Amino acid sequence: MRVISDLDECRAWVGDRSAPRPRVLVPTMGALHEGHLSLVDLARERAGDDGEVAATIFVNPAQFAPHEDFDRYPRQLETDLAMLEGRGCDVVFAPERPAMYAPDASVAVVESGIGAGLEGASRPQFFTGVCTIVAKLFNLTQPDAAVFGEKDYQQLAVIRRMVRDLDFPVEIIGAPIVRETDGLAMSSRNAYLSDDERAQASVLSRALGEARELIQQGQVDVLTLLGQVEQRIASQPLSRIDYVAGVHPDTLESIDAIGEDGLLIALAVWFGKTRLIDNLCWRRNLAGGA
Ligand code: PAF
Numbered sequence: 001m002r003v004i005s006d007l008d009e010c011r012a013w014v015g016d017r018s019a020p021r022p023r024v025l026v027p028t029m030g031a032l033h034e035g036h037l038s039l040v041d042l043a044r045e046r047a048g049d050d051g052e053v054a055a056t057i058f059v060n061p062a063q064f065a066p067h068e069d070f071d072r073y074p075r076q077l078e079t080d081l082a083m084l085e086g087r088g089c090d091v092v093f094a095p096e097r098p099a100m101y102a103p104d105a106s107v108a109v110v111e112s113g114i115g116a117g118l119e120g121a122s123r124p125q126f127f128t129g130v131c132t133i134v135a136k137l138f139n140l141t142q143p144d145a146a147v148f149g150e151k152d153y154q155q156l157a158v159i160r161r162m163v164r165d166l167d168f169p170v171e172i173i174g175a176p177i178v179r180e181t182d183g184l185a186m187s188s189r190n191a192y193l194s195d196d197e198r199a200q201a202s203v204l205s206r207a208l209g210e211a212r213e214l215i216q217q218g219q220v221d222v223l224t225l226l227g228q229v230e231q232r233i234a235s236q237p238l239s240r241i242d243y244v245a246g247v248h249p250d251t252l253e254s255i256d257a258i259g260e261d262g263l264l265i266a267l268a269v270w271f272g273k274t275r276l277i278d279n280l281c282w283r284r285n286l287a288g289g290a
Pocket of ligand 1 (some may be wrong): 027028053058060062130134152155260
């Protein structure tokens with residue numbers, strides 16, 4: 001597995017490309033877990049045996065607000081590289097921060113529609129930071145396709161929108177949420193949880209699972225569903241809800257009742273100092289999410 005940290009080396013690798021060999025990218029911030037590795041598996045499936053699977057590791061300062069967890073975000077480069085190599089990744093691009101942002105960088109990619117609510121409302125800097133770094137990584141690595149996890153459902157939607165609106169020739173592939181045995185969605189931030197918080201955090205997937213059952217029993221009223229989810233989460237004393245929202249799965253606009261296109265229930269909940277997100281995407285004839 002080739003590991004590149006230098007931008008010129010990255011450009012040389014991209015320039016070397018001779019035969020049309022599909023390149024599939026998995027952008028990450030490191031602190032990898034089985035969820036990330038499932039993205040690598042999907043990338044290999046899309047690239048084929050002759051194709052190239054590349055991952056990036058970069059904890060992107062631009063997507064963290066000053067009060068957020070940039071400084072304590074887990075960093076474990078050597079472990080991450082071993083995990084990626086074990087999963088058959090071909091190339092890893094892991095640049096240093098100064099290489100990625102000039103001190104006077106003044107251009108950013110702003111998405112101002114589907115990124116405005118949910119995560120965008122709670123973390124106003126987040127999607128501009130994500131779009132800017134993903135655009136830069138696409139420019140640097142020139143992938144044919146890129147894989148993103150559906151746990152960050154809105155991020156995936158925003159990136160699809162960016163690729164569409166800015167004509168990036170990159171196919172965007174969504175990968176299903178990977179869960180721990182008790183249902184907690186895998187996340188690098190789970191490592192922050194104390195034992196008590198970790199035990200209570202499994203309520204998120206339980207609450208979403210119960211909502212799915214109610215939908216399957218015929219409940220279409222979104223406020224009723226959200227009320228049930230909130231009540232279940234609030235039963236865990238260490239939880240503090242940031243938002244629990246019911247939106248159209250494509251437009252991400254609030255809806256009152258489940259229509260033809262289904263429903264996305266998206267949530268963000270604090271356990272102590274750790275903010276976790278999860279979602280249930282329910283579509284007619286196709287249940288996803290929790
Ligand atoms: O989902 C993440 O890990 C990050 O937001 C991403 C897409 C790698 C951009 O920094």
